[in-house]
Amino acid sequence: MSMLPMRRGRSLLIVGLVSVQLLTLLAACGGTTPAASVPSAAATDQSVRPSNPGGPGAGATLPGNAQTGGAIFASNCVACHAAEGKGGVANAGSTDGTVPPLNPIDATLVNKDPKVFAYNLDLYIQHGSTPGGATPALKMAAWGDTNQLNQQQIADVIAYVISLNPPK
16 A cells, blocks of 8 residues: 555644644734734734724834834824823823833733734734723824835834833
8 A cells, every 4th residue: 555645634734734733823913014023022022002904014024123112102102102101191091090110111011022012012013902891082093004104114113112111
């Protein structure tokens, strides 16, 4: 009896299983491209997530410049997150009444793995988020979805926010 049909069957089974896993990963990430793949630890961490759906963008995987990101932050983010992300900006109608600070940032977003930390931040910057509450006056803008920031600018802002929250 020839082993060729058995080997071919096993190869087809392996290809099928890999295809199913890849499709499942793409569906879970909103159909992102491999260049913006999810770090393995990000899929299992307990980080808070934005209310708006979507997977990571390319900004999560690009090297960012914290200094450039600080300038972008000053131009676009300070109005809601305050200087250096210190927070305290009122947000009437939201659950806690303020915009979340980014310095310090919610502890569940911080990760010792910089790729996971970048992924966690990227989801918010790409897709925005609506805070809990009946009628929040302020909502996180979807900077990536609306092309208000390009992916390199998002990577730079991510680097800046990470620099404000070094892993402990």
